[in-house]
Amino acid sequence: MSTFMDKIKALAAADKKTIVLAEGEERRTVQAADAVLKQGFADIILLGNEAKIKEISKDLDISGARIIDPATSELTEDFANKLYELRKAKGMTPEKAAETILNTLYFGCMLVKTGMADGMVAGAVNSTANVLRSALQIIKTAPDTKVVSAFFLMIVPDCEYGENGTFVFSDCGLNEYPDEEKLAQIALSSAKSFRMLVGEEPKVAMLSYSSYGSAKSEYVDKVRNATELVKAQAPDLKIDGELQLDAAIVPEINASKAPGSPIEGKANVLIFPNLDAGNIGYKLVQRLAKAEAYGPLTQGIAKPVNDLSRGCSYEDIVGVVAFTCVQAQKQA
Template structure:
């Protein structure tokens, strides 16, 4: 069973409700039909049911829940809640009312109010258009200072990591995180590993240096990030700074960092910046023919995941499954 099938099975075991605000996009409707057929999650589609069904063109989405912001019994409450949340920043009741007609903002409020467990969007919206309302309405999880992204990488015929399975972070959102931010990304990524992959995370804070083999301010950042992460999560198996080979190859790890409980055994790889993270995951994806699942978002109080605008219906299905499992983990 590959990673995605395992995730779908987990999602089915405790079905969650995921809101899809881009209901007038045909890929969303094709995905909805598949999600309902496979019983991965309950689905809320945001918009006018007649318009959505007209567009569905044969896709069986009748078992979805349809909520139209222009006619919903929840809209007035959502408007007042959003106004109260944002009035200190200049929000007016009139602007709150118009904002709640936006399906993405409305979808985030469905999650905030507990009417949905998570949201997936981005097929026709930018990352900023998804994360801005998520941060304004759902906000970050308690104790987490930064929202970040991760990929689950599944490398075929690979002896490293968890039989070739890793979590890579952050490869898609934070360009140059501070040491404190990198520490929080590491802790969030360990939690994501436990939720989605299972087992015991072993977190490597990556650098071009291993345990002082090089001196540079970029190395200092990783050293400081490791120190902060250990203080915040003392029970987490985490070490750094480690070069990639020292992190995942046992022979090299023993040679370069013989006293480390992570070196040579890492399955969660934390990159020091988006340059190395983005290049790293794409190298593994293309050269090793790895499956890259993501980017998924972590650090929000409730899960919201952003799609690529070039995504397929199958990509949406997979992201919904991941979001549902994240919601299970967050309770």
């Protein structure tokens, strides 16, 4: 485990939060619960049928976790009523709410919405679309954003760039072709995420195949316009664009291609113009530079809900729980 993950777990343990694992009947999820409880940095709620959960965790110690079965819980009726009130303008009926709340994703989000839990982690068996749909219908977006996006925290070994090799890459998981307004929101959220998790000043580069007008197209204009939107909303944020990757992270090239740049070629938050670039970029760095890639982590939801890859290991779930705890601390 990296020194950085040690730091995140220490931060989580300093102000312990309660995290819902919505897929409690899944083996990797209970393995993660066992590990988190042993390491002591979070309290855990597992959702699902208690007999099934105990059957798949016979060789594990999850005695410290709270197990809730939506099918039998005393909370279910109240949660169904709350869901109906939240969604009745969208066509939700009391009968449909009573059925929907039995889904552990919706039940888990209601635990977070009502303050009985501080965050939720799911996605080992559920699709990203289903995880985020439940979060947006119940918890909704954060007050200062209309865009939910996904970022990776990248830790590159023996790297002189970024924040001692630490970067936020965004959006690498959700928004395929964001327009300039969405791209600006992604940049603002990503800067906040970097400050929250790394504890250092964000320096944001809006990436393109062009630097300071070296190429001209509508795609370059989009990145440049998004940069100006961010500057208007956050005038104290260090941000520049449009920039090619080398001009963003290499001071000497920045001085040549973008003289006077406020980030001086020291970007630690990289905003990609579309999902193709972001997804390819993080995987290139992960594989070729042997970087640690933590994510996709979600930003822009009013309370933290994080999605997992369905190919995740239980260790991946443990790491996402730790990040979710730190997000919950900062959003409290």
